[in-house]
Amino acid sequence: MTTSHVILGDGIAGSSAAETIREADPDAEVTVITEEGEPLYNRILIKEFAKGKLPEDPIAIHEEEWYDERDIALELNTHVTDVDTDAKVIEAHDGSTYEYDNLLVATGGTPIELPVENSDADGIHHFWTFEDARRIRQHASEAETGVIVGAGLLGIDLAAICGAQGVDADYLMRGNRWWRYALTLDGAEIVHEALRDLGVDLVFESGLDHFEVDEDGHVSGAIDSNGEFHEAEFAAVAVGLDYNTEFLQGTPVELDDGVVVDEHMQTNVEGVYAAGDLTRYHDVILDEGAQNGSWGSAKEQGAVAGANMVADEPVETFRYVPTYSITHFDFPFLSFGHPTIGDDAAERKYDDEEWRRLTFKDGKLIGGVLIGDLSQQSAFKRIIREERPVADQKEALLAPEVDLEALAPSPLER
Ligand SMILES: Cc1cc2nc3c(=O)[nH]c(=O)nc-3n(C[C@H](O)[C@H](O)[C@H](O)COP(=O)(O)OP(=O)(O)OC[C@H]3O[C@@H](n4cnc5c(N)ncnc54)[C@H](O)[C@@H]3O)c2cc1C
Structure with a gap:
């Protein structure tokens, strides 16, 4: 029997899931629904467009033909208003309905409007x-x-x-x-x-x-x-996002400032998955619930969700160290992992445009920010992935070049 996969949202999480599903199952029915009037574009680059530094063309990622060629039904300008997880039916603003076997919620967030006087004024x-x-x-x-x-x-x-x-x-x-x-x-x-x-x-x-x-x-x-x-x-x-989950109110899907999923992007309701910015996922490295708003993380979560939607049992686990870079200045800036949480930190300023801060939790490196010199980013990401107990080796981690061999080994290899 053909399986019907419906994906809500054509951001990078939804689109990457659709592509993964199609590659894994040439016969599946795949539908992507988005309220936007254009298919996937590079959200990271729209700031360069707004600066006046890039034209429109390079921002687009997929044309509508991309979906046609892969036999993926793309519903543009379609705002999802309701989901019935018992009947497995989705309803949109215009009354149209979509039946699904597997549902992926990848609807991201909407910027919060501050509740102050004149907050909705023109301009x-x-x-x-x-x-x-x-x-x-x-x-x-x-x-x-x-x-x-x-x-x-x-x-x-x-x-x-x-x-x-x-x-x-x-x-x-x-x-x-x-x-x-x-x-x-x-x-x-x-x-x-x-x-x-x-x-x-x-x-x-x-x-x-x-x-x-x-x-x-x-x-x-x-x-x-x-x-x-x-x-x-x-x-x-720009004071944060409200996650787009209104259509899940009244369903048994667990919400907690986002959609709660496990490390396989699966919610508590069978056949319902979530990926991207709106997930509160189980982070297997931190061993606790986490959130992340970054392009790479959303793309990987979409791919993990897509692979698991097609399989009979979970085949992919989200185990990922996200990064986020800022490119407005003469010097590079990169944050990695989870730089805003933790129980310990170490930092050093190297010169006027070079600085590093690392954050730790339970003795392990979990994130950081690099300004000016990104050369050690791979080493730090590897230390996080390998869950090495390095919090007592701060001097070695703040050295201009990190010697991985000299640091505590990964307990995962033992
Ligand atoms: C200006 C800007 C700059 C950024 N810069 C960076 C950067 O430098 N590096 C980085 O890693 N990340 C950056 N990000 C964040 C990154 O773009 C996001 O983390 C990522 O795009 C999230 O993807 P997503 O698929 O989860 O959600 P989204 O891209 O938000 O996609 C969700 C889609 O679902 C649609 N949708 C919502 N509700 C409904 C509904 N009810 N019915 C139908 N469709 C719906 C939305 O319209 C949207 O198209 C930036 C974001 C912005 C806005």
Whole structure:
């Protein structure tokens, strides 16, 4: 009998699952449903498009023909509103229904809109889709002043877009530094200096109180948490994601700020899988539940889910060390693993543009941030994968070149 696999979301997780399923089972029915009006594109590159540094073409990954050639049904502009996991039926906004044997939820997240006055005014942007990037590019190219809210990995993209587009922007941050969950002041200052070089003004110990609008309802500025006014024709907010799981409310699928899955991307409901940003997965290296929002991780989770959906029993396990790089500056920047959690850390500043921080949990390396010199990234990723007990060997790990042979061996090899 032909198995019907329905995939919700045509981001990298959904698309990679569809490709994996098709390769493993030429006869399966595969349907990919997305509310977006275009097939998979490179979400990582839309910031370069918004900066005005890349045209549209290189951002696309798949044309609609890609799906046709693989006999994958692609439903564009289709917003899924309901799933019945007993009847195994999905319903979309227009009343259309899809039956499935196996379901993959890969619907990612939607940027959170801050609950402040005028947060939905014209000229205030949130950044997730290519359509958002088109609006941001157009508006940033016309605006002279701006405000950015959100001191994380997406906020810095928006600040860099303002820099590239010549928008005179104030970047409001809580606390005394950018990405305070992963960086200490020493590392953050390297980033601060680079942002200033792009023309961005950093406003620390701040945050958004509300937006001001002009008589046309267009944003004109922001009042920060200290009562200061920041003029802004352009504003952008990046303070995290709400995971797109509304259609699973009322089903037995376990939700916990995302969809809970095991290391095989399987939920607690048979035949229902999840992959990508919205999963709270069992991380076999950390041996606990984890979340990760990165392209590589979403792609790998999609592939693992796809392989397991086709097989009768789990055949693939998600065992992966994610990375996330920032390319706005003259120096490279990379975070790897889980740099925002842990019970111990070590760091060193090597020079004005070179810094390293490593985080540990239960004696094992679990993540870190490298600024300026990425040459040791493979060594660190290997140490994490091999679960080596290295937390008491910090000097060796902070050496410019890490000697893997000299470190504690992997307990997995014994
Ligand atoms: C501007 C930007 C820059 C980034 N830069 C980097 C980077 O440098 N490095 C890195 O590793 N990661 C980066 N990321 C993060 C990375 O892009 C994501 O982690 C990854 O794309 C997540 O893939 P996904 O398939 O899980 O979800 P998504 O790509 O979000 O795909 C989910 C899809 O599901 C659709 N959908 C949602 N709800 C429904 C519904 N109800 N019905 C139908 N369809 C629905 C959505 O419209 C979307 O198309 C960046 C993200 C952004 C926005």
